[in-house]
Amino acid sequence: MAYLTTDLCDAYAEDPEVQLRVVNPMFLGFGGRRRFAGPVTTLKLFEDNVLVGETLREPGNGGVLVVDGGGSMRCALLGDRLAAAGRDNGWAGVVIYGCVRDSAELAGIDLGVQALNTHPLKSQKKGLGERDVSVSFAGVTLQPGEWIYVDEDGIVVADRQLSG
Template sequence: MLDLLPDLCDHYEQDVRWLPLTSHDYGGRRLFYGEVVTLRCFEDNSLVREIVSEDGRGKVLFIDGHGSCRFALLGDQLALLAQKNHWEGVIVNGAVRDVATLATIDIGIKALGPCPFKTEKRQTGDRNVTLTVAHTLVYPGDMLYADRNGILLSKAKLDLSPFKAEK
């Protein structure tokens, strides 16, 4: 299935929240979903490495970089580490780099845009906090569903069996 989100909206309209974030697909996987792990950080991706080093089975990392595209919060090395540790995907409210390589990695990646500059490492950020992105609350533990149509959030895991969704 290529278009999961329209079906989810039709079937679970009262249970999903649309995230009106204008993002672009950068990873090799266009359809992905999982439980949200949140990270709020500004132009410092130190904690991203720490998080994607953990087991990410069934999880999506949501990084709120406050919309800054001055420095990339995710690049090929962190994406490969996330893939190795079985993360379903990464959402970046900010920039990514190494975009040609990201497209070859089997993980979902959405971000605002590219930037070739890496971040400084100051060990700053807040993990597992509620985020406000595009006037929408994103809670740790939410379920996130993403495809080329965008991003949906729900409080509980949705039954995808009627849609024969494949990752």
């Protein structure tokens, strides 16, 4: 990946043509890929990861799945098997406003994974939630189709694909 989030902020933060937002620094990196970017697909759910699994089993086409899990710290929404499915189906990464599990295994999977923390308990399996809706957390609102950029310094969201 040829960009850095710091460079994007320097280049576009004051550009009136670009809507650039910086996600509050509360996410930790767990996946084997530390830098990733792509168009956003959103999920909004709570303590139920059925839609996460269904989505990561679809072709990702280099996109990033952004999951608004309500910030729950009571269970995990992603583990090693779903992360491997995302990698195998061409997703660049996953950003979860919630927790993950299998962190040692996630570190060896070539998929970007950002989340609030780890939790050993798996989620419920009811299939509740929404896809391709506006989600808000960590000081930003994200829309499906926007672009997200992630590296070791943070997470930046833009209304379009940017050049680094």
